[in-house]
Amino acid sequence: MEHLSSEKLAYLVDERPSPSERAHLKSCTRCSEELNELRIQSHNLLELAALRPSPDNWESLETRLVNEGLIRNKQERFRRFGITALPIWIQATAAILLFLGGAGFGLNIGKDETSNALSLDKIIASTPEIETADEAARAVVLAEQAYMQALLHFRQFSDKDDENQMDDPLNRVEALEGLLVASQEALRLAPTDPLFNGLLINVLSQRQEMLKQISESR
Amino acid sequence: MNESQLIRKAIQGDGSAIRSLYERYSPRVYAVVRRIAGDDDLGNDCAQEAWISAIRALPKFRGEARFSTWIHRIAVNSALQAMRKAESRQKREVPITETIVASETPSSDALLAQRLEWALDRLPGGMRKVIILHDVEGYTHDEIGKMLGTAAGTSKSQLFKARGKMRELLKSLNTQDNREESETWSI
Numbered sequence A: 001m002e003h004l005s006s007e008k009l010a011y012l013v014d015e016r017p018s019p020s021e022r023a024h025l026k027s028c029t030r031c032s033e034e035l036n037e038l039r040i041q042s043h044n045l046l047e048l049a050a051l052r053p054s055p056d057n058w059e060s061l062e063t064r065l066v067n068e069g070l071i072r073n074k075q076e077r078f079r080r081f082g083i084t085a086l087p088i089w090i091q092a093t094a095a096i097l098l099f100l101g102g103a104g105f106g107l108n109i110g111k112d113e114t115s116n117a118l119s120l121d122k123i124i125a126s127t128p129e130i131e132t133a134d135e136a137a138r139a140v141v142l143a144e145q146a147y148m149q150a151l152l153h154f155r156q157f158s159d160k161d162d163e164n165q166m167d168d169p170l171n172r173v174e175a176l177e178g179l180l181v182a183s184q185e186a187l188r189l190a191p192t193d194p195l196f197n198g199l200l201i202n203v204l205s206q207r208q209e210m211l212k213q214i215s216e217s218r
Numbered sequence B: 001m002n003e004s005q006l007i008r009k010a011i012q013g014d015g016s017a018i019r020s021l022y023e024r025y026s027p028r029v030y031a032v033v034r035r036i037a038g039d040d041d042l043g044n045d046c047a048q049e050a051w052i053s054a055i056r057a058l059p060k061f062r063g064e065a066r067f068s069t070w071i072h073r074i075a076v077n078s079a080l081q082a083m084r085k086a087e088s089r090q091k092r093e094v095p096i097t098e099t100i101v102a103s104e105t106p107s108s109d110a111l112l113a114q115r116l117e118w119a120l121d122r123l124p125g126g127m128r129k130v131i132i133l134h135d136v137e138g139y140t141h142d143e144i145g146k147m148l149g150t151a152a153g154t155s156k157s158q159l160f161k162a163r164g165k166m167r168e169l170l171k172s173l174n175t176q177d178n179r180e181e182s183e184t185w186s187i
């Protein structure tokens, strides 16, 4: 007796047998048992449960989603531009300003409006052309270092006056300057981003106010 | 938050909404891509590609199909695409006698699932794709034909071969078990 082929049996899992196939299955235990096993196998495959991916998968996916701009939360946006690499006081100021500024401003600020006593524009202008988030992060750090040096000179100069009185506003301007650089670098990458525009407006007005206070106190 | 709210937020780039969608659908997405890939590393890569494609395409999701169906289709497509690339590389050969390593004593259901996964991983790529899409995921031969760019008849003949091969692989496991059992008894 010639048995049904494996492929024919697999076909019969969900197709109707011909009269001769039906007759064979009736008389042959080997083929009917094999067909039964194949049906159980297909049933078991259908019942296979979903598989839980490793928790690491989300972490690497999240990084990619942030890098590709598909996750655009405030904190992720800051991380994307390397701002977490800045000292903690700048991050704290950033958080406060974000809270104050929200994302309501849709304006672009021209560079001219940023000119001020500390001529930070020179530092910003010296940063290289920025194309990627990594480059922005590096540029922010470089601008930070340059600014710190400038600030040191400023502080030595101002130390001739009442030191204690100067300390607090200076620290605050310091924080604002760092944030200004960071937000300007970020705006180079995302010039129409309302969040960064709002941030920049806030930084500029607060810095203006602080510098006024400093010059009045001297 | 309901699903359409989550989707709206995810389109706006809200990380926690994307995370919620991921938590909800990642097991189904991962299962289909991992099985088609036949390999953990490739499966992980495929799953990530699938999610990136899905989140990128999210603004195009119109809600005509269910979100689960939509994302599943994206997952299948990205796994098939990754397979086409991987198939051009040398296929690894796994000896048939390799045993299933269980981390703990599995239930009979878990053991059965392990055996099925083991056998699926050992099917040739073409057969594996079709048996997963048809027998595991429930797609029709017409749908599979469109996904693979072949005729429905080709999908059918691959499926019948795959079922037979799968059966052989599982039988070989049973034979191995019986041999091990008799060896244990003869000590």
Ligand SMILES: [Zn+2]
Pocket (backbone or CB within 6 Å): A002, A003, A004, A024, A028, A029, A030, A031, A032
């Ligand atoms: Zn027979």
